[in-house]
Amino acid sequence: DTEVTQTPKHLVMGMTNKKSLKCEQHMGHRAMYWYKQKAKKPPELMFVYSYEKLSINESVPSRFSPECPNSSLLNLHLHALQPEDSALYLCASSQGPVRRTSTDTQYFGPGTRLTVL
Amino acid sequence: AQTVTQSQPEMSVQEAETVTLSCTYDTSESDYYLFWYKQPPSRQMILVIRQEAYKQQNATENRFSVNFQKAAKSFSLKISDSQLGDAAMYFCAYRRWGFGNEKLTFGTGTRLTIIP
Numbered sequence: 001d002t003e004v005t006q007t008p009k010h011l012v013m014g015m016t017n018k019k020s021l022k023c024e025q026h027m028g029h030r031a032m033y034w035y036k037q038k039a040k041k042p043p044e045l046m047f048v049y050s051y052e053k054l055s056i057n058e059s060v061p062s063r064f065s066p067e068c069p070n071s072s073l074l075n076l077h078l079h080a081l082q083p084e085d086s087a088l089y090l091c092a093s094s095q096g097p098v099r100r101t102s103t104d105t106q107y108f109g110p111g112t113r114l115t116v117l
Numbered sequence: 118a119q120t121v122t123q124s125q126p127e128m129s130v131q132e133a134e135t136v137t138l139s140c141t142y143d144t145s146e147s148d149y150y151l152f153w154y155k156q157p158p159s160r161q162m163i164l165v166i167r168q169e170a171y172k173q174q175n176a177t178e179n180r181f182s183v184n185f186q187k188a189a190k191s192f193s194l195k196i197s198d199s200q201l202g203d204a205a206m207y208f209c210a211y212r213r214w215g216f217g218n219e220k221l222t223f224g225t226g227t228r229l230t231i232i233p
Contacts, residue, residue: 031219042208042223043162056220088160094219104212105152106221108162 003027004109006091012115015081021112023074023091030096032074033106034066037088049074050096081116088113119144121211123224130199131232137184138194138227140209148214151185151192152221155205165207168192170214196229204231 004025013019023032031050035043048056049068063085065077074091092106120143130136142151153165168176168185175183180197196203209224 033219037160040226042226043221045220048219050219090162092162104150104219105164105167106219107164108154110159110161113160 004091004093004107006089006109006112008112009110010113010115012117013078013081014117015083017081018077018079020078021076021089021091021114023076023093023109024072025093025107025109026072027093027107028071028095029093029107030071031094031104032068033092033094034064034074034076035090035092035108037090037111039087043090047076078114081114083116086114086116119146119149119211119213119222121209121222121224123207123209123227125227126225127228127230129230129232130196132199132201134199135195135197136199136229138196138207138209138229140192140194140224142190142192142209142211142222144190144211144213146213150212150214151183152210152212153181153183153192153194154208154210155203156208156226157202157205162208166194199231201231201233204229 007022034046037043046060047066052068063080067075088111090111091109094104094106122141149170151168154162166178182195184193206226208226210221
């Protein structure tokens with residue numbers, strides 16, 4: 001089973017709202033990722049959690065706040081977003097750095113389509 | 118820094134025919150991983166095939182196969198017996214080898230249309 005689930009599927013929020021995106025996997029993976037994807041563009045990495053610790057932050061604005069409560073869950077807290085933050089937000093997970101020869105393939109969820117008004 | 122180039126923004130193929138999508142990359146590393154992902158209109162990124170650079174044998178997954186030319190830094194995807202469900206955006210991706218190198222570098226994508 002290579003399923004990563006994300007909720008909600010769609011989210012519309014105003015610039016003063018606070019909302020959260022949720023991602024869950026039950027594959028025993030120890031690395032989880034947030035990507036942002038604008039229309040007709042490839043995904044852009046935002047954050048990586050490895051063994052529940054933030055290992056990569058790609059200089060993302062502080063209005064995006066990630067949280068990894070446990071190895072199966074990843075949240076992205078949103079506050080004071082701008083209209084240009086409207087995009088598809090993808091979560092992914094991978095086994096994690098268990099072996100140097102592992103491809104550590106990332107498996108993606110279906111995404112949350114975010115619209116900021 | 119590594120870069121991935123997909124020079125074909127759009128491709129089309131007749132159903133049941135074969136199509137090849139091209140991907141080149143630039144790296145100074147000798148060990149790395151390469152991936153092809155597809156993203157259909159549903160927008161979920163789906164792994165198609167993966168290749169470890171240290172393996173000389175080209176990866177295959179059913180109707181999907183790659184032509185990995187390490188010296189030329191080329192990683193093309195061949196889809197045989199194309200089906201309507203193959204219509205999607207295809208992204209080539211690169212990842213460095215080893216611990217702590219989780220970042221995937223994506224190409225700009227190739228939109229594949231299947232003609233019935």
